[in-house]
Amino acid sequence: MSSSIEQIHNVITCKAAVAWGPGEPLVLEEVQLSPPQSHEIRIKVVSTSLCRSDLTAWESQAIFPRIFGHEASGIVESIGKGVTEFEEGDHVLTVFTGECRTCRQCTSVKSNMCQVLGLERRGVMHSDQRTRFSIKGKPIYHYCAVSSFSEYTVVHTGCAVKVSSAAPLEKICLLSCGVAAGLGAAWNVADIAEGSTVVIFGLGTVGLSVAQGAKLRGASQIIGVDTNPERHEKAKVFGITHFINPNDFEEPIQQVVKSITNGGADYSFECIGDTGMITTALQSCCDGCGLTVTLGVPKLKPEISAHYGLFLSGRTLKGSLFGGWKPKSHLPSLVDMYMKKEIQVDDFITHNLPFEDINKAFNLMKEGKCLRSVIHMPK
Template identity: 45%
Template structure:
């Protein structure tokens, strides 16, 4: 694909978030020319994730606004700034909210995937030079999670973009940018689900179902889905769920139900809701002497979770995961290849595909639990 916009400011559509609690507003924005080390991408499609709802509800505070959300996208490189070597105009790419700079201590470590380069700037909504490439109505609009895929064109750091196979459908593999990679990797890389083990997964949205897929891949014997939406029971089977439990169907706490079901507790609990009470219940459902809780869901940054200290003494442990533990630029292309070779389910998560102008409808579907994943397209 050839672009005639290289070297020019681009005017395009975007769903802008102006303040906490306000719906997305479709706007015409200006997207500046990429600077050194930056990549401008024409976004084709983006998933609408619960983490977007986290920001909309104020989970990270008011300082992130106004901004352009979206971190589960895929598109085509329109132009690159000086010094960019890993991608070129026309390349198909997935923007990455977890960068990989190859230079920081974490990127050089085999024990973590959390890059520290520009981490504070990314949290603040800016690129590497501390500024934004977005303006709307004369006002600076911030980036979000280093991606901002709810804009028809976005600018990302080269560290935040991965080149993928051009034959992969962009309106499908965009989900590898968050839900698939996060849940699937949480089970395989972080929890390290053991063959023959018992796994319980709280929340069967896109991330939870991907986690089930990872647990199945790892050889878990029992994969118990926990969700208050009974519709998730059937789709869960497709991804590897062997049993389904709805907390609303039981008078006693769900952790007691699971302890009885599993004769003492589960080997692995994967919490995908980002709800403190679910995290506490999931830890209580882990068996003593080796049960592990892996926290995946994004809770409000100010929220604490009270765990009883004796649970740790009894041999339980807690860990957390970010982007499923994948080294993003290195491993996202491989996940796309796994999808193309039918080793990784993606299409089955997509229940709705909408135009970007209907993004608030996608949010409503998510709030009501009437979708697994909605895709918005430009």
């Protein structure tokens, strides 16, 4: 336990990386963290990684001061009233979209959009609409119901998944968001068929996870589109068979893709967060049965515009949140697959950083010099 942590009346004082305003460097502050309330657990964060959506929200969202971070692993430190699923010492992954297991969506095989614990955008806890973090009485807001850029955090039990204690927490934290989201988009949302052709726009962690999923499904061609030439060699590791840098071509990228795939890909994936690319992704698909899946979180212009003819010709556009996984039901099996070496996770980790270097992780992602930076908390 960090020497900076003290417990008074079950309120913990610990260090957290606080964002005080959009785009401002995070500041390591001593924060007070309240005990877990009913159906909540308090977690000692072991490892957390920076996701692109953290960066997007940090640059643009209006709720501050805030503690970002949602892709994390840790150990249960204490439990609140009514908690029976977890015990102190359990190893867990945090998740940004929960699973209550009782609502209409959770009991449906068609959806993973929990009506009770879905995306939390207000920066407060579900149970009482209050924060658990504060500095000298001033509330510090949560992010995505997790806020893992802190030595300790409090989450609803529906936003945590118990995993095997044998799994390395410093690796599997990536399965709590990015890697799982890409694999699920390939397997659950698109249901990629063997021998099919795939094009992926954006070769970050999510896009390369789609590639990994497509490769494991036996896709014959997996085309990666990215303006960062440094992604080319790394992309091969995850199954990319053709790399396209749009800056190297004068003709529209959709035409390049059609040339490679003999008329258009069976599946296309938009993993950038640029709604303007969705039309390009749709045009890169084949007539009749082409499927486009969008996964990216846009910084600007959230509205989508596409010519109706693209759909009249038989193309389909689908959205994907967390790859269609029900986190509590499905994440343990993904961890098992990792432990059996059936899926890759380690190769996504390009940097390992101590907590005090968290701003370096943000800079690396802004500059396109990393896939995932894993931030290790003090022991």
